[in-house]
Amino acid sequence: MTQQERRRIAAGLAHGLSYAEIARRLDRPTSTISREIARNGGAHAYRPDRAHRATADRAHRAAPAPSRAAGRPREATGDEIVEIVEIAVRSGMPRMTARVHVDLLLSEDGRRTAAELARRLEVSPASVSVAVNFLLQQGYVRRERDPHRRRDVYVVDDDAWYHSIVVSVRQTLASAHAAIDAAEALGADNPAARRLAKAGALLERVVHDLKDSADHWRPLLSCARLGPPARQGVRRPDRPAAPPGRR
Structure with a gap:
């Protein structure tokens, strides 16, 4: 600012x-x-x-120390974390869920127990439970069982992004089919049926394209070291030709 x-x-x-x-x-x-x-x-x-002046002072204090250049990664500052959470909230994610998700994303190994999340975020275990259940349902995280400590561990791995897209596609496709079924039940001469049929057709085609794109680009998640974003020099793989009927 x-x-x-x-x-x-x-x-x-x-x-x-x-x-x-x-x-x-x-x-x-x-x-x-x-x-x-x-x-x-x-x-x-x-x-x-x-x-x-205060903002400039905070930025100076948050600057990476020279010793980090030896290999220790810089951690996100408090302001950066707040901004990421706010972006998630604006996209529709509940605030507590966004806080839990961001804490997992920014952890070094992408793993936290419920107790660790509650302690770090200074919230109740019940709040963490509600948040992780939402994240599990949406495919953002997965649950593992720690056999040594006999407790669940919540994990954000590279494939989580792909799985979250698959869950979203499945949910949106169900909405599309429901709209098409309702349109058929109402009859072709019904104005509401025509609106529902058009909406269902649009959603059906868009989510199929999204799933095709996610399948095509999924190998990027397996790259050992992708480097900076493409706009800073990473070469994008060639995009495949559009499937027949979708040009």
Whole structure:
């Protein structure tokens, strides 16, 4: 966030604007504005220049120490974790589920027990249980049994992303078929039936394309070291020709 944006936040607060309205004028998520204000004194004590200096100080303190260059990976900062969680929440994931998922994603080996998650996130075991059950149902994590400690371990591995797509495809395909069945039951002359038939046909084709794409690109998950994103130099494999009838 720039210093000019922070001054516009202060001006908005002075004029009694809501966080949502300030966010709209800055083209920023409301959550970003609320966090910015909360960690810099609150609505009544927010000072843009002081907030800008404080942010610069936090960034300096969070910078990787030179010793990490010897092989120890940099850990995500608190602000980075909050931002990732907010992105997941905006996509529709419950906040506690997003926190559990992000903690698993950022762990070095992608593994945590329920007790470890509860301790790290400072939440109740019941909250963790609800969150991991959602993640299991959606294919984001899998459960393993630790024979030594006799407890479940929740795991995010490379294939989790593929499995989450498969679960989403299955759920969306069920919705598509339900819409098509309802359209057939209502009859071709019914306006609602026509809408349902079109929606079902669209969903059916889109999810089949998504599954085909996931199957094609799944080998990327087996790469020992993929490196930085493709826009920074990784060569993309050639895309296959479109299947007949889908050009």
